[in-house]
Amino acid sequence: MNFCDVFPRFLQHALIFLAATLVSLGGCSVAYAATITTAHDIPSSLQLSQSVDHAVTFTTPTGVAEGQTIIFTFSSAFGTGAVVENDMDISDDGVDLTTASDCTGSEQVSAVMAADILTMTVCAGDGGSIAAGSIIVVEIGTNATASGTGSNQITNPSTGGTYFLAVSGTFGDRGTILYPISSSTDQVTVSATVSVTGGDGGGGSTPTADTTAPSISSITVSGLTASQATISWTTSEMATSAVDYGTTASFGYTSSSPYTYVTSHSITLTGLSEGQTYYFRVRSSDTYSNQATSSTQTFTTLDTTAPAITMIEVVDITTSSARATWTTNESATSVIEYGTTTSYGSTSSDLSFVTSHSILLTGLTDGTTYHFFVQSSDASGNSTTSSDQTFTTDADDVPANVSSLTVTEEDTQLTLSWINPSDTDLTGIRGLICTDGYPTSPSDTDCTVIFDGLLTSFIATGLMNDTTYYFGVFAYDAALQFASGALASGMPRASEEELPSDEETPDEEDPGDDDIPGDEDVPGDDDTPGDEETPIEEGEEDEGQPPSDTTGETKTCGDGVCAGEETLAICPDDCGEDVPPQEGETIEPSEEGGNMQFLVAEDSLSLFTTDSGVVKILPETLVHLVFESVQPEEGISILITLDDQTYLLTPTVSKEGNVFFEAEILSPLTPGLFPLILTTILQGGTITTQIFTIEIEGYGYAFEIKGEEQVIIGDTVFTLYAEDGTVWDSSPFFQWNPFSSDTSGQYAWYVPNGSYVVRAQHEGYQMAQSAWVTVADHVFAVSIEMSPLVVQPFFEGQTIFSGGASFLSDVVPQIEQTQQAIQDLPGVETAIDISVPVLVINAGAGVLLMGSAFNLLPFLQYLFTSPLLLFWRKKRQKYGVVYHAYRKTPVDLATVRLYRLTGKTTEGTFLGKLVKSCVTNKEGKYAFFAPPGKYYLTISKSGYTFPSNYLVQEKTDGNFLDVYHGEEVEVTSDSALLTPNIPLDPQEVTQAHTPARIILITRLRWIQQIIAPSGVFLSLVILFIEPSWIAGGLFALQAVVYGFSKRLAVSRKPFKWGIVYDKTTGRPLANVVARIFEEKYHRLVETQVTDSKGRYNFLLGPNQYAARFEREGFVPVEVKPIDFTKEKESKDFSTEVSLEPEHLLKDIPSQDH
Structure with missing residues (x-):
């Protein structure tokens, strides 16, 4: 067997083994644990070593079956040893599950905390299973009250850092929540809802690429200062960090770490504005570019700058109250502390946040200096306090004297009459009578009080004829402050008997001495002893004769002798400048001028003598006279006489020890020159006088020339301008400018010396302006000529038509002839054929235009449905009104729709079914009858918005009650009438x-x-030209x-x-x-x-x-x-x-x- 034979067989076996391996791998399924979503915890504190309540919330994608466990593993740095079963609760979609330490009973969940691990087991057979997609909330601490009462809490770590809570268990889901623990107290824990985005995954049985975005949780804002904040959050996997932020929900700025992947995220935002609310969201992307984005959150940077207080003023000062005002550069509270010393003692406040502050102080004492400071705090608690300030309340003015005091002499009685001053707090008039001279005060013990009340006249009876009586009339107010006093004197006199005339003399003629028989027996002239008078014993007065002085001479006013108690004020005929003093009395020579002040316009201006030696005063105005005594001594009395009126001056002592004598009098009404005589009576009997010349200046007025005479124009408006061209400010001088005259057309002002111009205005007249006037005596009163406006004449036209039936009988045939003539004109028929479709199109276009621009459809709806209201007229008790939120006027043709509430969207928007609708009439009225149920209303009207932002917080709006803003309305009774009042805001269209x-x-x-x-x-x-049904219908349309x-x-x-x-x-x-x-x-x-x-x-x-x-x-x-x-x-x-x-x-x- 050679190698070639063996190798193919070896390769064949290897390929078979490899194929078998691949097949075995392909047949296996890889298991992945699901990740909990929207996981977060809201601890009651993230500060070091604090005992804290927890509320862990998450959504389970898988669910929890009976027998399965949920395990919460805390970092070992947390102290959980004290937590027991009663300190823990669990709920499923808001439904609390029963808990116990084991599952031997009927409880649904067992809860055991051991070695920082909380194990919760859903007990089998007790119905505690949790479905997939449910929201699970686990409460640990004193907030656990559903299945027992929690008393123990988890202790935060003692060292700063980021710690975790791992969620796991046999139920199969996983997740982690991180806690940034620090020593700061400015942490804000924020819950986040995570929106997951990712690409689509491929199919097949093998694991696919990651398409799930990170889960964002535990969003926290910490490290808040005036200019920076740190945003922290955690993700379920390694991801990038980004924060979008800005002063609106559109953000505008982003701070990110796009190349760093972590699970614990932290970004510090810098360069923020102080006290500003910022909107933000966090974003994280994993290595597969799956991005998660949180919902929009907010935080507010710290406001560390206190408000700036400016423009502190005290206004509206009276005798018992004053108003303190100031401004701040941001909204803040208003507090004022005040008192008569720098220890203050009284506080008044307004805790509303405003920039223009105003506090009214009441119950003050008149003529008193008060110390105060103001304080304002903004919403962040930053406070600013002003320095010490002062103000002085007005003194309670003494009433003016009575005027026009007269004494009418009668038999054994004297009648006094006067005019009371116009002081609003005038309380009464006290009258004194004396026999040895004028009273020196309202409590002069040498005189007798004869009346005390709010009177204008009095009759003194039971007096002795031919005896001089002296009176003092003193006005006083509620504070028992008395005027200086008006003085007068009088002598009761018996009515004179008629003497016999010469014709009634018994002797027919007056013979000479030589012719009188027995003349020698009649006592002779001065040289005859029988001519001597019977002597009067010393100390006796001849009854019926005028009183005499110690020399035996009589003291009668008008005898040319200034004797006894006669003074220049009492008897100017005898005590004038050229009358020599009597033995034992000294009259100092009179002086022009002197230390006399004439104060007018509520004492804001002091008048002085002009180059001609006179003091100019306006008619019937209050004048405050102040005379400084050069050599004050006890027992001194000072009187003044002006225009037959005599007044007593009241002594006052200034802080510097100077003695002043004062009186407030009413100047004479008639223009002209008047002497003002000041009489000083010293205790030793020395009398001095000073004479001042008063010129009563006439009023200015507006007039027009008619013929050769001036005609005064009443009800004219006068405006005074200062030399800088602005309207003269009369308020510091307690006068009106502009000034509206009465029917007399008169006006005048007391002004500081300077140059002025006055304008006069009256309807129907051209505006008139005076020349520039230089004032040197503080009185402005010039007359102005005005000219009437030129009005174009109007001519009425003549009557055109007259007659009745005869006119119609003449005109009708002419109309018929005209109609026939027009019909016979060539081209008329063609013009009519063309005009008919044009008019139809015109009418249709008009309907479309009104439908789109002028509320035609609501009007038609109202037109056809309003008669139906008659069927319920007897039942209807009232209407709701749709009205303009700003001007409170009804809104016509607004469509009001009534919906039956069927549910709400996640954003809180109402869902419902339309029940009824109606259109408001010209008065904006509408009404609905509704059976029991829940409803809401919508309103639509072109050019308006609903609900009203202008009245969003108002439940009542003046006469409009039950103001509706789109809320849910619940009807509980049958056939209830829904008639809330509905405001609409106009759309803000600037170009309109x-x-x-x-x-x-x-x-x-x-x-x-x-x-x-x-x-x-x-x-x-x-x-008219071609009568027909079509033409008639076209005209009607x-x-x-x-x-x-x-x-x-x-x-x-x-x-x-x-x-x-x-x-x-x-x-x-x-x-x-x-x-x-x-x-x-x-x-x-x-x-x-x-x-x-x-x-x-x-x-x-x-x-x-x-x-x-x-x-x-x-x-x-x-x-x-x-x-x-x-x-x-x-x-x-x-x-x-x-x-x-x-x-x-x-x-x-x-x-x-």
Whole structure:
């Protein structure tokens, strides 16, 4: 046997052996364990050495049969020794399975923890098997409460690092969950749902290539700072790492490690914005490029910057309250601490997050300085505190004096009358009577209180005739603060008896002395002893005679002698400047000027004498007089007399120890010069006087010239401009600017000295402007001439038609002749044949246009179904309303559909079956009757969106209750009425509100209104020329289409127009852009452009709005707030607005002074 014979046989045996081996291998099946999906754990903490609850969740692709086990193997670094059966629960698709330490009982699962391994066995015969695809949740710790109450927890490792939990068992599935344990407290555990993508595998019995993507689990955000965060996760196999992130769900940024394959992934994101919410997802691809992507998650970087507090102000200060305001650069809370010292003691707060802060402080003490600081904290707890601030509450002003105090002298009585001041807190008037001089205070013990109450007159009775009585009338407020006091005096007098006339004298004639018989017996003249008077004993007064002084001389006002208690204020005839003082009394010479202040405009301005030596004051205004005593001493009294009115000055002492005497009086009404006499009475009887000259300046006014006389124009608006061209700010001086006069047309201001110009405006007159006026005495009051606007005359036309039946009898034959003449014209029949199909196409196009653009189909549905509502009219109790979310007005022709709820998608979207639908009417009303069940509503309307984002959180909206946002509605009673109120948001189409587009739409509607009736007119002409059924039907069709267009396309006609005027000429302004905004979020509601007559109109419902009017070349005007919240129904907003040309204000600063 040679080699050639042997080798083929050897090769043959080898080939047979190889084939047998391959066949045996091909007959074997290779087993692969399934991988659990959506595996994750939510530990209560990932911090070192913490006792933690676990909730391990995964989906089993295979299922767990009875007798099979699920094994959880924890890393040995975990402390599991304390965990027992009561600390563990297991559930299958949300259904808890009963547990025990073994399977001897009827429990479904046995649970045993030993040496960091938890073994759970599904007991045979107890119905605990778990189907494939089920979600298994295993709870370990105090969260296990289904089959016993858990009290023990697993302890985290004491050393930082990544630790694992392996899932295995005889049920065949495998998986691993990783835990990044660290000392940080800023970890956030996130659950992830893994979406698996991979290529299709090949067939055959041999193992195929890997087509399964990695399983992503245990997504964690840690290491959070203001600018970075670390994203960690685990995969079931070696894979790459990538994180997509950004400030929106569209991400925009990616950080990745595309060439590193690991099972524990960690990527740190840097350069992040502080306090910003970021969206992110993680992606991992294995070596076969199978990629898994997590669902979208979020985290927020830390906000470590405290709010910045600026613009701290205290406003609206009164005697008992004040409002503190400030701003922050981010939303924050509002806290203020305040008190009369830097220890504060009181706190007021508002914990809502805002950027404009406002806190009202109440219960304060008048005239008191308060210390305070404000504090604001943002949502991250960062807080900022201001430095110490102060404010002072207003002092409770003393009431002004009464005015026009008069005394009427009568027999044994005196009648007092006066006018009370206008102080709002005026409480009463106290009156004192004295016999030895004026009272020095409202509590003068030398006088008697004769009345105390809120009076305007009083009669003092039981007085002695020919005796001078002195009165003081003091106004006071609730705080018992008294005015300085108005003074007056009077003397009761008996009515004079009639003396006999010369004709009634008993003697017929008066003979001379020589002719009188017995003349020698009559006492002679001065040299006759019998002429002497009977002497009066010392200390006695001759009854009925005027009182005398110690020298025996009488003291009578008007006798030319200033004696006794007579003063310049009491008796100016006797105590004038040229009257010599009596023995024992000193009258100092008078002075011009002196230390007297005249304060006006709530003490904001101090008047002074002009070069001519006078003080100018406006009529009937309150003047605060303050006199500083040069040599103050006890017992001093100071009086002032002005226009026959005398007032007592009240002494006050300043902090510096200076003594001031004050009074608040009302200036005289009549313009002119008045002396103001100040009388100082010292304790020793010395009297000094000072005389000031007061000039009462007349008011300014607006007038027009009619003929040769001035006619005052009442109800005029005056606006004062400062020399910089801006409207003068009158608020610091407690006055109004602009000022609206009453019917008298008068105005005036107290102003700081400077240059001013005033404008006057009145409807029907051209705006008038004064020349520049330089004020040197703090009073501005000039008169302005105005001219009426020139109005073009209007001529009415004459009546065209008259007559009745005779007119018709004449016209009808003419119409018939015209009709026949037209029919006989050549080409008319051909024109009619062409026009008929054109009109049919025109009508059809109109129907299609209205169907697509003007809600024709909803209108037809409403038209044909609304009569059916009559059958349920008696049952219907109310309606739901579909309304505009911003302006609260009804939405017409909105389609409302009612669905019976049958289920929900995984995203939460409702699934249902349409039950009913209806269309709202002009009032936006609708209603549904529904049997018991669960329902939801949908609403569709062109140009609107549902549900409303503007009112997403609102359950009630003003007058609208039960606001509906697309929620599930459950009906539990038979034939329930479903009528929630449904707001719709208008679609935000910016270009629809541009002025150019508004003007274009307005012009197209104007053209449409002209062209629209043309089809009706043309079809009527055809019917007139060639009457037929076709022509009649065509005319009816055109009329119906035109009627539909009027209903659907033509805007409503306002009840009232608003008009925009040119402020200088008073003429209406066209092409003014008028916009209306809702106040809360400043959303644009509607834009209009005024027509050639300057007209506009907005229909608004119960809400708050703001309006803005603007046109090129004019100063824009805003009108706000427009408060319609108390209105029950929609209402027209149509106020008159005036726009001022820009060039006028530019001209004002150009004046040189």
